[in-house]
Amino acid sequence: HVQLQESGPGLVKPSETLSLTCTVSGGSIGSYYWTWIRRPPGKGLEWIAYISYTGGTKYNPSLKSRVTISVDTSKNQFSLRLSSVTAADTAVYYCTKFAWGQNWFDPWGQGTLVTVSS
Amino acid sequence: QSALTQPASVSGSPGQSITISCTGTSSDVGGYDFVSWYQQHPGKAPKLMIYDVSNRPSGVSNRFSGSKSGNTASLTISGLQAEDEADYYCSSYTTNSARVFGGGTKLTVL
Numbered sequence: 444h445v446q447l448q449e450s451g452p453g454l455v456k457p458s459e460t461l462s463l464t465c466t467v468s469g470g471s472i473g474s475y476y477w478t479w480i481r482r483p484p485g486k487g488l489e490w491i492a493y494i495s496y497t498g499g500t501k502y503n504p505s506l507k508s509r510v511t512i513s514v515d516t517s518k519n520q521f522s523l524r525l526s527s528v529t530a531a532d533t534a535v536y537y538c539t540k541f542a543w544g545q546n547w548f549d550p551w552g553q554g555t556l557v558t559v560s561s
Numbered sequence: 562q563s564a565l566t567q568p569a570s571v572s573g574s575p576g577q578s579i580t581i582s583c584t585g586t587s588s589d590v591g592g593y594d595f596v597s598w599y600q601q602h603p604g605k606a607p608k609l610m611i612y613d614v615s616n617r618p619s620g621v622s623n624r625f626s627g628s629k630s631g632n633t634a635s636l637t638i639s640g641l642q643a644e645d646e647a648d649y650y651c652s653s654y655t656t657n658s659a660r661v662f663g664g665g666t667k668l669t670v671l
Contacts, residue, residue: 480662487564487665488599488607488650501658504562537606546595546654547612554606 445470447538447552455532455559461525465538465552468519472496476541477514477521478548481534489534493541494521528559565590565651565663572669578639581666583651584632589661591632595654598627598636601665602647610649611636638668646670 451463465477478493492502492512502510506525514521525532535556539548566584573579583590583598590596596614599607609618611627614634624639634653638645651663 478660487567488652488662489564490652490660490662493660503659545612546593546660547597547609548599548607548652549609549612549618551606551608 445540445550447540447550449536449538449552449555451536451555451557453556453558455528455557456561457529457559458527461523461528461532461557461559463523463536463538463555463557464520465522466518466520467540472514472516472519472521474542476543477512478539478541479512479523480537480539480548480551482537482554483531483534491523491525491536495543530559533557533559562589562655562659562661565653565661567649567651567663567666569664570667570669572671573638573641574671575641575643577641578637579641579668580638581636581649581651581668583634583636583653583663585634585653585661586632589653589655590629590634590651592656593654594629596627596629596634597652598625599650599652600645600647601650607650641670643670 473496479491494512509526511524535554537554539551598611601607614629615627
């Protein structure tokens, strides 16, 4: 069974860039679409972006200008970069996946809290 | 893209049934049979409960069921149990291959 684990700084200063990595274990990063989703405190889930193992990407239009998603097949990892962060970007960030032809997210990482504060 | 609309909260007593609605548009919920539902307990990762409108993954109780009519999808939980108390989110495929979530519904088991 594929397992996912998020990692990265828990505290980022306003205007700086948030960087997170998701490590995939128990399976190959090939053949799937790798996704970042976040949940701000007291709010609902928000889809951020996904990337295929070949590098094709899709971004949430509301975040597209600030988001970059990338994949490193040699390390079985994929990453998220979110630039010019503000307090509104404080959230628990989750990584997850879906398969081509399937439109559901499973499984999910445990999530990592990122706080934007000076 | 706008978030799908869910009620902020629903409640029910043990043994009862509840339904959570998820309303979108013809560009998401109404246009595709690609609605999924997730359960999230506090401090835990979301768990897939329903996919493609009405299909249950292996291991999910048959007390959980999904349906769709027009631009509105629904999650029904029958025979409510204390452990069903959680937040529930719907998600849909959208035009241009994007994805969108609902705002979430807090289920309270009285």
